[in-house]
Amino acid sequence: MSLDQDTTLPLDHLVSTMEARLDAWRVLNAANRAWAATGAATGDETAKQAVEHQLRCLSSLEEFYAFPGRQFMGSLAELVAEGDAAAAARLSARLSAALLSKSYHNNPGEWDSDESSLDNADRLPPALNGNGGDKHRPYFEVLVVTPTPQTKWTEVSREMRRLRRPQDPFVYELVIVGSFEDAALGAILNPAIEAVVVFDGFHFASQHDVPLLHRFLEAHVPPGVADLTSEAMTPALVRMLKNLRPELDIYLLSDRKVEEMAANPELACVRRVFYEVEEPLEIHLSILDGINDRYETPYFDNLKKYSQRPMGTFHALPVARGKSIFKSNWIRDMGEFYGLNLFLAESSATTGGLDSLLEPTGNIKTAQDKAARAFGADHAFFVTNGTSTSNKIVEQALLHPGDIVLVDRNCHKSHHYGMVLAGARPVYLEAYPMMEYSMYGGVPLRTIKKAMLDLKAEGKLDRVRMLLLTNCTFDGHVYNTRQVMEECLAIKPDLIFLWDEAWFGFARFSPFFRQRTAMGAATLIKRAMAGSDYRSALEAQRREVGVDLDPADARLLDRRLVPDPDRMRVRVYQTNSTHKSMSALRQGSMILVCDQDFHHVEEAFHEAIFTHTSTSPNLQIIASLDIARRQMELEGYEMVMKATQLALTIRREVNRHPLVSKYFRVLDLGDMVPAEFRRTGMESLTGTDWTKAMESVWNDEFVLDPTRLTLVCGSAGFDGTEFKGMLAEKYDIQINKTSRNSILLQTNINNTRSDVAHLMKVLVDIATGIEERLAAGGEPAVAAFRGRVAGLMKDVPDMPNFSRFHDHFREDTGSATSEGDIRSAFYLAYDEGSCEHVKLNSREIDRRLKSGPELVSASFVIPYPPGFPIMVPGQVITTETIEFMRKLDVKEIHGYQASRGLKLLTPKALAVQPVMRIEVA
Secondary structure, eight states: OOTTTOSSOBHHHHTTHHHHHHHHHHHHHHHHHHHHTTOSSSOOHHHHHHHHHHHHHHHHHHTTSSSSHHHHHHHHHHHHHTTOHHHHHHHHHHHHHHHHHTGGGTOGGGGOOTTOOSOHHHHSOTTTTSSSSOOOOOEEEEEEEOOSOGGGHHHHHHHHHTTOOTTOSOEEEEEEEOBHHHHHHHHHHOTTEEEEEEETTOBSOOSSOOHHHHHHHHHHSOTTGGGSOHHHHHHHHHHHHHHHOTTOEEEEEESSOHHHHHTOGGGTTOSEEEETTSOHHHHHHHHHHHHHHHHOOHHHHHHHHHHTSOOOOOSSOTTGGGHHHHTOSSSHHHHHHHOHHHHHTOOSOSOTTOOOSSSOOSHHHHHHHHHHHHHTOSEEEEESSHHHHHHHHHHHHHOOTTOEEEEETTSOHHHHHHHHHHTOEEEEEOOOEEGGGTEEOOOOHHHHHHHHHHHHHTTOGGGEEEEEEESSOTTOEEEOHHHHHHHHHHHOTTOEEEEEOTTTGGGGGOTTTGGGSHHHHHHHHHHHHTSSHHHHHHHHHHHHHOSSOOTTOTHHHHSOOOOOTTTOOOEEEEEEOHHHHSSOOTTOEEEEEEETTHHHHHHHHHHHHHHHSOSSOOHHHHHHHHHHHHHHHHHHHHHHHHHHHHHHHHHHHHHHOTTHHHHOEEOOHHHHSOGGGOTTOOOOSSSOBHHHHHHHHHHOSEEEOTTEEEEEOGGGTOOHHHHHHHHHHHHOOOOOOBOSSEEEEEOOTTOOHHHHHHHHHHHHHHHHHHHHHHHHHHHHHHHHHHHHHHHHHTSOOOOOOOOOBOGGGOSOTTOSSOOOOHHHHHHHTTSGGGEEEEOTTSHHHHHHHHHOSOOBBSSOBEEETTOSOSBOTTBBOOHHHHHHHHHOOOSEEETOBTTTBEEEEOHHHHHHSOOOOOOOO
8 A cells, every 4th residue: 555656546445545554564474574585695586576575565654653653764764675574574573463462552662672673762662561560651652743853853842741741641653744735644544643732833735646546635724834934834734634624633732822822713722722741641632631631531430439428328229239139049140140330320210420311410421511612513412212212312303283393204203203292294205216126215405405395385485494304314324414415404594403323323433434424514504504605696596596495496496505604604413323333232322412502402391301311321331331431432534445445345344245146235335226216427436546535525415325235135045034044043143134135235334344254154055045946946046046036026015104194183275385284184083983994905995996985094104115204194106106005025014003903083073173273373
């Protein structure tokens, strides 16, 4: 991997530079072994040249890592130049092993080498393991950007090492660069960097010729930075680093007027400003303090302390302290399985160092504030009974009876129930379908705008309260959140957005997808409000389509609309299933808030929390949310990049394997997102120049989360449910979602390359088995197999759209908009006499579809898959929905009992029962 030569770095190498780096070291190690194995004293010249080539490729990359660093790389280069093949092989093997195991983090011996001619004291981190004990001290690296000549960088590192003390809670090493561009490279390539120290006065250009870096900077840095004075370049670097990796602590050293710099709003994200000649110890202590601020987990830390106190428990929780378990004759095995600490850390009290989740004022409140910082929100709230509850909390807090909500019909069922509880009127929006795979994508922006303009045409826009969308979808479709919000705010400036990011919480820590998260996009929009871009674009829009957007103007649907910065309000909510993509226990969830008007709804928000939050929340879930935040702030960048890399590896290996690809295929971007939503034309996530991928993330209407992989199994003769069962029972592979002819694989921060290898071996074994069965069965077996595949891949039932609410649940039956009173329909079904059951395959169904009276659903009907309601209370059931139900071959259908049939509202109830009307101010 050469920075200077590789101008088309694939996306999968960029997203996991650590893996690419380790691969490059393996190649060097193999080349060294081959050279040493020639047997000659100086080795074979051709083999030596291979080593020299690979060493050159690595040398520029290694400048951005503390280990092995310049000194070790210099030692290795000297051995190669001297022709000492055996010594070079030993050293490269040792360095490669240390990098792979990360033993250099806590083993001082890895920093010492007999091959080095340098003073060992200069390379050995003092007291790396504390006072000779075995207490783990986390290791990290600090990027230093300085105008100091390279000849003095070793002395800078030596000076900082002298400041270390045995009581320091962490250990770090410096990575020193001399330019703006090299600072960007260091932050991108080295995930171990946790802090940046910027010495004022550095220059712009990198010592490496990296065309890709220049293209990257164009997307993150305003034009003309290279021409700025050194004083003006510092704020530009600080902003770029914070945009790239918001978690980094940045410290600024200057010999200028540091008092003015500290008050400069452009440097507000700098943690501390130092006068350059002051005592370096303060810099050292500040670096440790900044890391400790992220490392500290207020609730978990207090829970650990509480568990070690000799508490007498006179509250209603017998398992607290574990006495009822460990002293039991019958359930002692429970304690042996879970361990003592779990029970020592249990309590139903909110005192003694604990806090109340319902009204936190202590360590839970502090933990939530840290989570808000980590995820780029104004406020964060912990939820211990899943994102289903988080969704209902937000909806109950923000929606009034009679409010209209624009909602993706395919959203999670908790949103539908949330609208029932709030009394809101949904306008269901249809996502684009992918019929051949029995799934939906996202809701096109044009569809959203048309619904809003139709409501405006009917004088109902004032009642539209919220837009509710799933980002990313279960299958990985990611919205252009910023564009969606900007264009909707151009039509209705006070619209509230709820983004269900249950599967996408990790994206905050990806430089690719951060901007497509709810909080990331909200930050960009608020920043744009303060600039001039909106105003100039708004003037051009007004000249073209007028000030008051006319809903009859068809140009509005295809033109990018610009909001009025003087009228718009940024009101964004994000629900986040922390347990789905981070290291939190099951049901751990967060609500993230970026709402300029939150003070107007804060009381209602807390009332909703009281309504839905248990008075006995699980303390371990709260603690795990605290820990998950800590991990993501300190190593989320690296872990998310690695998970993305593993997903890209699976895509590439499955689709190019000569045997596996005959029967299985991972769907790519071009399969999952129609061309009309990919204006950049990007079609594949693998083998793609990463700058092309960045362009797609910035501009395309939909992109695909690489970590969610739709594996088509119908072409192997398996339906999704069957294949899922076989993977679990026979091969010990678990997955979540299936469709008629596919399964969904997903990588996360828990996965390893061994997992990928296991998956590939399983797919090879299955494909081999298919080949053997077809060969043994002859033409009859082949014909049967082809028929099975055709049935799964071609005879796929059409996915039904939402039809309409029955007129009984409409305020205005002549309205062109589709909102309905779902709450009245839901509670009408509570009256047993208002309901009837009709068997799905009965002639009565066909007769009523043809001649009436209409079939009206009394309940939510949710098949798994696809996992969203195909019927909601009050919905008129159509022929398309019945045909889809009849073709379903899934076992799990919530809201439907085959033995009784469809639950319907009776024609009599719809004729005589008056609908609950809600007066809307």
